[in-house]
Amino acid sequence: xxxxxPDAAAAGDSGVFGLxxxxxxxxxxxxxxxxxATVSYGGGAEAxxxxxxxxxxxxxxxxxxxxxxYESGICMLPPDPRLAQLHAEARAAAAPLIADGGSAxxxxxxxxxxxxxxxxxxxxxxxxxxxxxxxxVAGVVGGDHSVPFGAIQAAARRHPGLGILHFDAxxxxxxxxxxxxxxxxxxxxxxxxxxxxxxRLVQVGxxxxxxxxxxxxxxxxxxxxxxxxxxxxxxxxxxxxxxAMVDDALAPLPPLVWVSFDIDGLDPALCPNTGTPxxxxxxxxxxxxxxxxxxxxxxxxxxxxxVEVAPGATGEWDANVGAxxxxxxxxxxxxxxxxxxxxx
Numbered sequence: 001x002x003x004x005x006p007d008a009a010a011a012g013d014s015g016v017f018g019l020x021x022x023x024x025x026x027x028x029x030x031x032x033x034x035x036x037a038t039v040s041y042g043g044g045a046e047a048x049x050x051x052x053x054x055x056x057x058x059x060x061x062x063x064x065x066x067x068x069x070y071e072s073g074i075c076m077l078p079p080d081p082r083l084a085q086l087h088a089e090a091r092a093a094a095a096p097l098i099a100d101g102g103s104a105x106x107x108x109x110x111x112x113x114x115x116x117x118x119x120x121x122x123x124x125x126x127x128x129x130x131x132x133x134x135x136x137v138a139g140v141v142g143g144d145h146s147v148p149f150g151a152i153q154a155a156a157r158r159h160p161g162l163g164i165l166h167f168d169a170x171x172x173x174x175x176x177x178x179x180x181x182x183x184x185x186x187x188x189x190x191x192x193x194x195x196x197x198x199x200r201l202v203q204v205g206x207x208x209x210x211x212x213x214x215x216x217x218x219x220x221x222x223x224x225x226x227x228x229x230x231x232x233x234x235x236x237x238x239x240x241x242x243x244a245m246v247d248d249a250l251a252p253l254p255p256l257v258w259v260s261f262d263i264d265g266l267d268p269a270l271c272p273n274t275g276t277p278x279x280x281x282x283x284x285x286x287x288x289x290x291x292x293x294x295x296x297x298x299x300x301x302x303x304x305x306x307v308e309v310a311p312g313a314t315g316e317w318d319a320n321v322g323a324x325x326x327x328x329x330x331x332x333x334x335x336x337x338x339x340x341x342x343x344x
Contacts, residue, residue, distance in 0.1 A: 004019075004020075004070075006061040006062065006068070006070055007060075007061075009057075010056075010057035010058075012057075014057070015053075015075055015076060016030060016052075016053055016056045016074060016075065016076040016326075017056045017057070017059055017061060017070060017074060017323075017327065018056070018057050018061075019070055019073070019074055019075065021073035021074060021075045022075065023075050023077060025073050026072075026073035026074055026075040026136065027072035027073050027074070027136055027137060027334060028072065028073070028074045028075075028136065028137045028138075028139055028330045028333060028334065029075055029077065029131045029136050029137070029138060029139070030074065030075065030076040030077065030139040030140075030141050030326075031076075031077055031124065031127045031128060031131070031138065031139065031140050031141065031151070032049030032050075032053070032076060032077065032078075032079045032141045032143075033049065033079070033083060033120065033124055033140055033141065033142050033143040033147040033148075034046045034047065034048070034049050034050065034079055034083055034084060034087060034142075034143055035083050035086060035087045035090075035120050035142070035143045035144070035146075035147050036048075036087065036091070036142070036143055036144035036147075036184070036275075037086075037087055037090035037091045037093075037094050037113060037116060037117065037144075037146075038090075038094055038098070038113070038117075038144065038146060038177075038178070038180045038182070038183045038184050038185075039144050039184055039275045039276075040098050040102075040177070040178060040183075040184070040185065040275070040276070041275050041276045042273065042274065042275040042276065042277075042310060043275060043310065044273060044275070044310035044311060044312075045142060045143055045144045045274075045275055045307065045308050045309065045310045046087050046091075046143060046144075047310065047311050048141065048142055048143060048307070048308070048309035048310060048311070048319075048322065049076075049079060049141045049142070049143065051309065051311040051316060051318070051319035051322070052141060052306075052309055052319050052322045052323050052326060053076060054316070054319065055316050055319035055320045055322065055323040056323040056326065056327070058320065058323070059323050059324055059327050061327075063327060063328070063331050065288060065291070065292040065295075065328065065331060065332075065335075066292070066295070066328070066331025066332065066334065066335050067331075069327060069330055069331040069334060072334050074330050076141070077127070080123055080127070082119075082123065083120065083123065086116045086119060086120055087116075089112075089116060090112070090113045090116035090117070093109045093112055093113050094109075094113050094180065097109060097110070097113075097178070097179070098178060101178070102177070102178025102179045102180075103178065103179035110179050110180065113180055113182075114180065114181040114182060117146060117180070117181060117182025118181075118182065120146070120147060120150070120182070121149050121150040121153070121182065122150060123150070124140060124147060124148070124149070124150030124151050124154075125150030125151070125153055125154045126150075128140065128150065128151040128154045128155070128303065129154040129157075129158070131303075132154060132155060132158050132302065132303065133158075137301070137302065137303055137304075137330070137333040137334065137337070138151060138154075138155070138302070138303035138304075139303060139304050139305065139306070139326070139329065139330065139333075140303075140304070140305035140306070140307075141305070141306055141307075141326065142305060142306065142307030142308065142309075143307055144184035144275065144307060144308060145168075145172060145184040145185075145187045145260075145262050145307045145308055146182045146183060146184045146186070146187055147305070147307060148187065148260060148305035148307065149182065149187060149190055149191065149194075151258075151303060151305060152164065152191050152195060152198065152258055152260070152305075153191075153194065153195050155197075155258050155302050155303050156191075156195040156196075156197030156198045156258075157195075157197055158302075159197065159256045159302055160196075160197040160199075161197065161199045161254050161255075161256065162197055162198050162199060162254065162256050162257070162258055162302070163198075163199060163200045163201075163202065163252075163253040163254040163256065163257045163258070163299075164188075164191070164198060164200070164201045164202065164257070164258050164259075164260055165202050165204070165249070165250075165253060165257055165258075165259045165260070165294065166188065166201060166202065166203045166204070166260045166262075167204055167205050167259070167260070167261045167262060167265035167266075167282070167287065168203065168204075168205055168206060168260075168262040168264065168265045169205060169206065169207050169208050169229075169262070169264040169265055169276070169277075169278035169280075169281055170185065170206065170208045170209060170262070170264070170276065170278070171188065171203060171206050171208075171209040171210075171213040171214075171217065171226060172184075172185055172186065172187045172188040172189070172262075173186075173188050173189045173192075173209070173212075173213040173216045173217065173224075174186050174189060174210065174212070174213060175189055175212075184275075184308075187260075188201060188203075188224075188260075189216070192220075192223065192224070199223070199254055200222075200223055200224075200225065200252055200253065200254060201220075201223065201224045201225070202225045202226075202227070202249055202250075202252060202253055203224070203225070203226040203227060204227045204232075204249050204265070204282070204290070205227075205229055205265035205266075205280075205281050205282050206226050206227065206228050206229060207228065207229035207230060207278050207279075207280045207281065208276075208278045222252075225249075225252055227245070227248070227249050229280045229281060230280075232245050233280070242286060242289070243293075246289070246290050246293050249290070250293060250294055250297055250299075253294075253297075253299055254299070255298070255299055255300065255340075256299065256300055256302050257294065257299050257300065257301050257302065257336075258301070258302060258303050258304065258305075259291070259294070259301055259303075259304035259305075259329060259332070259333075260304070260305050260307075261287075261304065261305065261306050261307070261325065261329065262307050262308045263306065263307070263308045263309045263318070263321070263322060263325070264276055264277055264278060264281070264308055265281055265282055265287070266281050266282050266283070266284065266287060266321070266325075267280070267281045267282065267283055268281065270283075270284055270321045271308075271309065271310075271318050271321060271322075272312065272317070272318065273310045273311060273312040273317075273318045274308050274309065274310050274318065275308055275310055276308075284321065284324070284325070287325065287328075288328050291328055291329065291331075291332040292332065292335075294332060294336065295331075295332040295333075295335040295336040295339060296335070296339055297336075297339075298339055298340055299336060299340065300336050300337055300340040301332060301333040301336040301337075302333075303333070304329045304332075304333060306322060306325060306326050306329060309321075309322035
């Protein structure tokens, strides 16, 4: 990359963050998944990968936390064309059911939507497993929060005992929400059921959840550790430092970690067009600090996902924030490999 000027404007035909790194030379390979069939409130997350790619050209490449992240090479693969077709068909089938409050009875439409979700899982599994097999960091860019299931499944099979650090406003532990097996609101329930290689799920930012989800957390015997936003705020009001809470969140994580980042884990002022915004949440600086602390902890981030970024009808604020968060996730993963001594 000797001829590359990181301070120059990105060329319009360049890749993510203005880079031109081919996949075989990139330490971080991003898999875009423009699928959001079961979103149940606001829509648009299927446009997240393309909007983040466009906004990434405005990101300055020297990062305060992680330095010259770009030097290791980052590329975003082209989206599998089958995903757009799956989204269009499954969303058209799901929309009327969601408008009626979901479908508890199942039926042909639900079966078709579930089949589309299963096919997405298989496509994402294959793409991410190939990246991990090459010793690279895999990143999934969604799409709604259902889409990283295949990626987490691939990572957990390769790395039994895997931990997940989950940023979200929601616990995502609902069982087949609105009748859909692969709902965006069921991602972590599906992971816990179907991925025995996941040893622990640590959740931060959580502020919307159902009573059944709370009972599932309490019955998990420590496999799920949830840090509720209201409790973190209470501790801060009582004078505790943010670092003390970060310590509590990171301590139970095993040596290998997948980061699952739903953008609505942030303050909704930073993601106003995301599908299910909730008051409260993390500030950008807090999320970046938490990622930096994770990267410095000696744990290795094997991969990550960033989901639920939905561009609005005008402007690109959500994509702007999403692109910057994506760069932080790349930087944290690469730094964690350096600290853990794994190399790239």
